[in-house]
Amino acid sequence: MSLGTPRWWYQRRGGAMGATRLLLTPVSWIWAGVTAWKIASAKPIDPGVPVICVGNLTMGGTGKTPIVRALMAHITALGVPVHGLSRGYGGRLPGPVEVDPERHSAQDVGDEPLLLALEGPVWVARNRADGAEEAAISGAAVIVMDDGHQNGSVAKALSLVVVDGETRDGEWPFGGGGVFPAGPMREPLQAGLARADAVVLLMPADLGRPDPELLKLFGATPVLIARLEPAQSPPRGPQLGFAGVGKPWKVERSLRAAGCELIDFAAFPDHFAYDEATLQALHARALDAGAGLVTTEKDWVRLPPHWRGRVVAWPVRARFSDPALLNKLLERVLPD
Numbered sequence: 183m184s185l186g187t188p189r190w191w192y193q194r195r196g197g198a199m200g201a202t203r204l205l206l207t208p209v210s211w212i213w214a215g216v217t218a219w220k221i222a223s224a225k226p227i228d229p230g231v232p233v234i235c236v237g238n239l240t241m242g243g244t245g246k247t248p249i250v251r252a253l254m255a256h257i258t259a260l261g262v263p264v265h266g267l268s269r270g271y272g273g274r275l276p277g278p279v280e281v282d283p284e285r286h287s288a289q290d291v292g293d294e295p296l297l298l299a300l301e302g303p304v305w306v307a308r309n310r311a312d313g314a315e316e317a318a319i320s321g322a323a324v325i326v327m328d329d330g331h332q333n334g335s336v337a338k339a340l341s342l343v344v345v346d347g348e349t350r351d352g353e354w355p356f357g358g359g360g361v362f363p364a365g366p367m368r369e370p371l372q373a374g375l376a377r378a379d380a381v382v383l384l385m386p387a388d389l390g391r392p393d394p395e396l397l398k399l400f401g402a403t404p405v406l407i408a409r410l411e412p413a414q415s416p417p418r419g420p421q422l423g424f425a426g427v428g429k430p431w432k433v434e435r436s437l438r439a440a441g442c443e444l445i446d447f448a449a450f451p452d453h454f455a456y457d458e459a460t461l462q463a464l465h466a467r468a469l470d471a472g473a474g475l476v477t478t479e480k481d482w483v484r485l486p487p488h489w490r491g492r493v494v495a496w497p498v499r500a501r502f503s504d505p506a507l508l509n510k511l512l513e514r515v516l517p518d
Contacts, residue, residue, distance in 0.1 A: 187241065187242060187243055187366070187428050187429060187451075187452065189431065190202075190203075191241075191357045191360075191365050191366040192353040192354060192355070192357045192366065193352060193353070193354070193357060193358065194352075194354040194357060194358055203358065203360055203364050203365065204364075206360075206363045206364040207360065207364045209363055209364070210360055210361040210362060210363060210364040210365070211361075213361055213362050213363070214361045214369055214370060217332055217368065217369050218369065218373065220332070220334065221332060221334050221369075221377075223334075224333075224334025224335060225334075226311075226334050226335060226336055226337040226338075227311040227314070227315070227335060227336055227337065228337040229311070229314035229315045229317070229318045229325065229336065229337075230315075230318045231314075231317075231318045231322055231323055231324055231325060232324050232325070232339035232340070232515040232516070232517075233267075233314060233324075233325045233326075233327055233336050233337065233338050233339055233340075234253065234324065234325065234326045234327065234338070234339065234340045234341075234342065234512075234515060235327045235329075235330050235331055235336075235338045235340070235341045235342065236249050236250045236253065236326060236327065236328055236329070236342050236344060236382075237329055237330055237331025237332070237341065237342070237343050237344070238329070238331065238343055238344045238345070238368070239331070239343055239345070239356070239367060239368055239369065239371060239374040239375075240346075240355065240356065240366040240367055240368060241362055241366050241367075241368060241428070242428030242429075242452055243346065243427065243428025243429035243432070243452070244344045244345060244346045244355070244384060244428070245344055245346065245384040245410060245500065246328055246329060246344050247294045247297060247298065247328060247480070248384070248410060248498065248499060248500035249342070249344050249382055249384065249408060249500050250266060250298055250326050250328045251297065251298060251300070251301050251499070251500065252408065252499065252500040252501065252502065253326050254266055254298065254301040254302050254326055255301050256502070256505070256508065256512075257324060257326070257512070257516070258301065258302055260509075260512075260516065262323050262324055262516055262517065263321055263322055263323040263324075264302055264322065264323070264324050264325070264326060265302065265303045265304065265305060265317040265320070265321075265322035265324075265325050265326075266295070266298040266299070266301070266302065266303070266304035266305065266325070266326050266327075266328060267304070267305050267307070267310060267313050267314055267317060267325050267326070267327040267328065268291075268292065268294055268295045268298065268304065268305070268306050268307075268313075268327075268328045268329070269292075269306070269307070269308060269310065269328075269329060269330075270291045270292040270295055270306030270307070270308070271292050271294070271453060272288065272289075272292040272293060272453040272455075272484075273288070273289065273290050273291040273292035273295070273306060274289060274290060275290050275291055275306060276307070276308045276309075277305065277306045277307035277308060277309075277312070277313055278305055278306070278307040278309075278312050278313040278315075278316040279291070279305070279306050279307070280303060280304070280305055280316075280320070281295045281296065281298070281299040281303075281304040281305070281306055282299075283296055283299050283300070288483050288484040289455075291306045292306065292453075293453060293480050293481075293483050293484050294328060294480065295328075296483045297479060297480060297483065298328065303317070303320065303321075303322070305317045305320075309335070310327065310330055310333060310335050310336050311335045311336050314327070314336050323516075323517050324515065324516055324517070331343055331368075331374065331377070331378070332368055332369060332374075339514070339515040340379050340380075340511065340512075340514065340515045341377055341378050341379050342378065342379065342380050342381070342382050342406075343374060343375070343378045343380075343381055343382070344381075344382045344384055345381055345382070345383050345384065345396075346384060346429075347383040347384055347385040347386075347389070347392050347393070347396065347407075348385070348386055348389065348432065349393040349396060350389075354396075355396070356371055356399075359371060371399065375400065375401070375403055378403055379403075379404070379511065380403060380404040380405065380406055380511055381400050381403055381404070381405045381406070382405075382406045382408055383396075383397075383405055383406070383407050383408070384408050384409075384410055384500060385407060385408065385409050385410070386409075386410055386432075386435075386436060386439070387409050387410060387411040387412065387436075387439075388436075388439045392405075392407065404507070404511070406502060406503075406504065406507055406508055406511075407502070407503040407504065408500045408501060408502050408503065409500070409501050409503060410436075410498050410499070410500055411498060411499055411500075411501055412436075412440050412496070412497070412498055413497040413498060413499045414496070414497060415440065415441070416437055416440050416441060416442035416476060416494075416496055417442070417474055417476055417494045417496075418443075419443060419473070419474060420443050420444075420445045420471060420472060420473035420474070421437075421442055421443060421444055421445065421468075421473050421474050421475070421476045421494075422444070422445060422446050422447070422448070422464060422467055422468040422471065422473045422474070422475055422476070423437050423442070423444050423446075423447040423448070423475075423476050423477065424447065424448040424449070424450065424464055424475070424476075424477050424481070425447075425448075425449065425450065425477055425478050425481055426449075426450030426451055426452060426453065426454030426456075426481055426484075427452055427478060427480060427481070428452045430447075430449035430450065431449065433447075433478055434447040434449075436498070437476070437496065442476065442496075445471045445473050446467065446471070446473075448464060448467075453484075454481075454484070455484065456481075456484060456485055456486070456489075458486070461485070461486075461489050465492065474494060475492060475493040475494065476493070476494045476495075476496050477493055477494075477495060477496065478495070478496060478498075479495045479496070479497045479498075481495075482495035
């Protein structure tokens with residue numbers, strides 16, 4: 183979303199934006215109705231190989247891409263040829279095209295596919311059905327699709343929904359349950375859960391057990407726990423952090439929890455295209471404070487090449503807490 187993710191969406195009740203939420207509710211009814219109609223009227227295409235969809239129930243910031251990366255790595259380790267599939271949000275190429283990190287930029291294929299391509303072949307296609315068919319023709323035995331829980335163009339063998347498991351500072355992953363634009367939901371919670379085979383609850387590394395109240399919402403739907411963990415320590419010394427992701431405040435929180443000496447943090451909208459003026463301004467602020475610049479991997483791949491040497495990418499990885507439970511789900515769809 184070009185305007186960024188409103189933080190008030192994730193307040194469970196009332197709050198300073200309670201009146202705005204109320205005013206937007208009638209529009210949310212229209213959004214929910216159109217979404218339900220599209221899902222019901224879709225005619226999914228079977229690409230000939232199983233498709234695992236990693237989607238979500240909210241507008242963004244849940245951690246789908248780290249989960250897709252972890253799944254691709256896990257399936258590859260099982261010896262099964264796996265390809266990724268993405269719509270390529272923010273890229274100019276309609277596809278289907280196989281991502282080549284040596285040739286393509288984030289402006290070509292989007293930032294997330296470039297990260298996924300570190301784990302194996304990845305296809306970008308505005309028409310997901312076309313992309314899935316190309317992946318199958320090119321040797322995929324299974325496809326992991328990044329996003330698409332509300333898209334019915336491709337037949338799904340397994341549907342996973344990623345939920346942000348962080349419940350602190352007054353935040354709740356579904357806010358007050360309002361559908362866009364009155365809240366973060368893409369569709370009503372129970373409607374989305376009804377089509378899910380399992381929930382992936384993505385937890386920060388520094389939090390303990392999941393909130394029992396949150397777990398109750400999922401009813402009989404199986405829940406996989408995954409932890410978002412730093413792949414390396416943050417850079418030493420004072421740092422100016424910045425991020426253009428779904429929930430940039432979570433990046434700031436995670437950097438501090440990992441011991442980063444942040445002197446300031448700049449938040450930008452998701453998939454923000456960093457221009458020279460913005461980067462020069464960040465550099466000047468850091469220089470004045472005697473600090474370095476640090477950002478996420480997803481942001482780093484969107485930087486112009488001549489800026490990448492001046493900014494440190496801080497990588498994180500998702501790790502499943504119960505690989506045996508994950509394998510039990512995958513047994514239903516992976517080829518023998």
